[in-house]
Amino acid sequence: MKVSARGKYALMAMMYLAEKNGDGPQSLRSVAQDLLPEQYTEQLLGSLRKAGLVSTTRGVLGGYNLSRPPAEISVGQILDATEGPVSLSSCATDEPSCPHTGKCRTQKVWEYLTDRINGLLYGLSLQDILDSKEME
Amino acid sequence: MKVSARGKYALMAMMYLAEKNGDGPQSLRSVAQDLLPEQYTEQLLGSLRKAGLVSTTRGVLGGYNLSRPPAEISVGQILDATEGPVSLSSCATDEPSCPHTGKCRTQKVWEYLTDRINGLLYGLSLQDILDSKEME
DNA sequence: TCGAATCCCGATTAAATCAATCGGAATTTG
């Protein structure tokens, strides 16, 4: 269980935008800086825009902005937009009948864990991270 | 963020062994039944054995057993053994200097989340699942 | 009106990972 480069890049990019929130559009170049592969970051920002988390301005002085205050954007939303939803569950096989115990108990385990993890991820906002709250 | 088929298969296999705990060695065939690809499951049981979670008996009436009571085996241990450790962290790039904020704040986020998720995974034992506790 | 700076976006590639199989070796029982 891990977070892909996509998710890591996306959080870095979003934290950058959170820091610059209110300072006008930030160009792709400035978001990616030397840290992130530029064109790949462009893809990610596209996904984040489609998910409604960033808004963009085109043209010469264009760039990217958070579409809402950092307090209203969570790590969970960012990961969903870039990596797809956290999904631990669904029985490994699609067998309707599970010879093991009749019902597949593991299914419930994954659902339970998915819920808990989503709770963590959706409960952590960019503002929390800016404040370095909840993380000592 | 997801759990691979490896992890799902492994938990199913371990739950089967937990149910049959005390009933003597369970053959690969009976563990895999129709649910899991047999040879792949064999690989996984090998990893679980190397991690000390199952013990084996070779020869004609041989098979697999939990190496300890179900209460002492956690979902976290199973996933570590089969999928490798949960690892969300490490800065996406290896840059020592982070132009964004001096220090990479996202690093701490991933560490925080990794700790929390590991807490969940290591806190959930096969016995808990047998009892269907902690999961309503 | 033109050119530069920027976002937009589908297609493609290369590498890594994953799921699974193969072929046989070693061990134990009867």
Add this chain to the structure above:
DNA sequence: CAAATTCCGATTGATTTAATCGGGATTCGA
């Protein structure tokens, strides 16, 4: 010894991931 089993490294094929490419669309300012 034969059968049933675990053991294990190697290989394959499919999928996913990370990243680039190439060009199009939009806006600003001179």
